[in-house]
Amino acid sequence: MDRRVANADAAIEKLSDGATILMGGFGTCGNAENLVQAVIRKGVKNLTCVSNNVGTPDFGLGLLVSERRVRKLICSFPGQNRACQQQVLDGEIEIELVPQGTLVERIRAGGAGMPAFYTPTGVGTVVAEGKEVREFNGKKYLLEHALRGDFAFIKAWKGDRWGNLVYRKTARNFNPVFATAADHVIAEVEELVELGELDPDSIHTPGIFVNAIFQGTNYVKKIEKMVVRQRA
Amino acid sequence: MGSQSKMAQPQSAKEKIARRIAQEMRDGYYANLGVGMPVMVANYIPEGMEVVLEAENGMLGIGPYPYEDQVDPDLINAAKEPVTEVPGTSYFDSAGSFVMIRGGHVDITVLGGMEVDEQGDLANWTVPGKKLQGMGGGMDLVAGARRVIIGMEHTTKEGKPKILKKCTLPLTGMGVVDLIVTELAVIEVTPEGLLLREVAPGVTPEDVQKVTEAKLRLAEDLKTISI
Numbered sequence: 001m002d003r004r005v006a007n008a009d010a011a012i013e014k015l016s017d018g019a020t021i022l023m024g025g026f027g028t029c030g031n032a033e034n035l036v037q038a039v040i041r042k043g044v045k046n047l048t049c050v051s052n053n054v055g056t057p058d059f060g061l062g063l064l065v066s067e068r069r070v071r072k073l074i075c076s077f078p079g080q081n082r083a084c085q086q087q088v089l090d091g092e093i094e095i096e097l098v099p100q101g102t103l104v105e106r107i108r109a110g111g112a113g114m115p116a117f118y119t120p121t122g123v124g125t126v127v128a129e130g131k132e133v134r135e136f137n138g139k140k141y142l143l144e145h146a147l148r149g150d151f152a153f154i155k156a157w158k159g160d161r162w163g164n165l166v167y168r169k170t171a172r173n174f175n176p177v178f179a180t181a182a183d184h185v186i187a188e189v190e191e192l193v194e195l196g197e198l199d200p201d202s203i204h205t206p207g208i209f210v211n212a213i214f215q216g217t218n219y220v221k222k223i224e225k226m227v228v229r230q231r232a
Numbered sequence: 233m234g235s236q237s238k239m240a241q242p243q244s245a246k247e248k249i250a251r252r253i254a255q256e257m258r259d260g261y262y263a264n265l266g267v268g269m270p271v272m273v274a275n276y277i278p279e280g281m282e283v284v285l286e287a288e289n290g291m292l293g294i295g296p297y298p299y300e301d302q303v304d305p306d307l308i309n310a311a312k313e314p315v316t317e318v319p320g321t322s323y324f325d326s327a328g329s330f331v332m333i334r335g336g337h338v339d340i341t342v343l344g345g346m347e348v349d350e351q352g353d354l355a356n357w358t359v360p361g362k363k364l365q366g367m368g369g370g371m372d373l374v375a376g377a378r379r380v381i382i383g384m385e386h387t388t389k390e391g392k393p394k395i396l397k398k399c400t401l402p403l404t405g406m407g408v409v410d411l412i413v414t415e416l417a418v419i420e421v422t423p424e425g426l427l428l429r430e431v432a433p434g435v436t437p438e439d440v441q442k443v444t445e446a447k448l449r450l451a452e453d454l455k456t457i458s459i
Binding site: 026027028029030052075076077078079084085088089095097099100101102104105108119120121122123124125126127157168169170171172173174175176177204221222223224225226227228229230231 | 287288289290291296297298299300303304305306307308309310311312313314323324325326327329330333334353364365366367368369370371372375376402403404405406407
């Protein structure tokens with residue numbers, strides 16, 4: 001068994017217009033940078049992108065927005081990306097705002113074979129509009145539905161040819177969950193290692209979830225808001 | 233996070249609020265501090281008290297901002313700023329993070345507020361017609377954290393009350409706020425409405441009521457804020 005593909009372009013061969021892509025990452029941390037570039041090269045458009053944030057206009061999902069490849073965004077915090085805000089205000093992009101915990105749980109459910117779940121998050125807010133509210137033990141909960149993608153773009157630190165993945169620090173974020181809930185799960189890693197090299201106790205995403213894996217190049221790893229302290 | 237590069241003015245409203253909220257911390261607490269003023273609370277946690285800070289992007293045990301040569305792009309907080317580890321830090325994925333948050337495992341969350349009302353409703357995520365915002369993890373935090381403290385200036389920049397009979401902005405959560413801390417007062421949300429527990433030095437309960445739309449009841453043991 002070998003899930004390796006040559007590069008990002010080969011990995012997205014089946015990606016076509018109108019696809020739904022789950023994109024791991026929190027802001028610009030833990031982004032599948034090579035896959036985003038390959039999408040731009042391939043020229044696909046009208047994408048629905050599911051991601052916590054929208055990156056910056058020149059990085060990550062924000063780059064796809066700037067290149068006008070995105071028709072719909074499902075996210076919790078589009079944030080300070082003004083170019084994206086303008087496209088939403090102009091009606092070029094449809095946006096669905098989902099609380100962060102609900103977003104990740106909808107995708108977890110989608111990967112776990114659960115069609116829906118009840119959550120206390122968003123009761124009494126705009127998020128509850130049109131949704132079933134049910135009381136359990138005297139407390140109100142919203143019915144939220146599972147969410148899946150046609151593709152998932154996963155960024156990991158290390159991986160092997162079976163697709164086993166290890167993430168690093170907070171670059172893990174949404175990646176392991178998104179890796180469970182798409183028809184084509186593509187992982188790009190900083191280092192592709194020999195089978196058996198990863199410590200079995202430390203694997204975060206077992207290869208069963210991964211359809212294709214490749215070693216990425218030229219990682220920028222942009223820091224969105226630089227703050228440092230000064231030495232006395 | 234006891235080392236922000238810029239120190240605030242000693243008596244700024246934000247610092248007063250942060251100092252007072254720090255008094256709500258207890259040894260062994262797991263705390264999630266919102267972006268902005270709430271993060272300043274970490275600077276005033278008493279020496280020797282272990283409070284573990286949670287970042288909803290997947291980290292327990294947030295350390296100070298890094299020195300320039302320690303910056304690691306794989307290690308950021310929920311405000312997307314680089315941070316450092318402390319001994320005991322752990323990492324987890326976003327689903328695990330919201331198991332902690334929604335599941336009632338986080339002892340305390342401190343968030344900013346645009347409006348709070350006497351039912352404990354909170355509005356702090358969007359102003360319709362202005363710029364596009366998202367709620368991020370705020371709705372999950374107020375739904376699941378054991379104690380929700382709102383730290384905010386008592387009035388708007390125009391001097392209008394932010395503590396209202398009924399919120400007018402889109403809500404973040406209904407009946408979720410436990411305590412409101414401003415530069416003027418400490419106010420508890422109770423089933424009977426808002427209870428004025430503490431006033432700032434030199435401020436009278438009448439002064440506080442004048443800039444508060446909701447009716448305040450006075451605690452029997454009304455205290456002066458001591459920071």
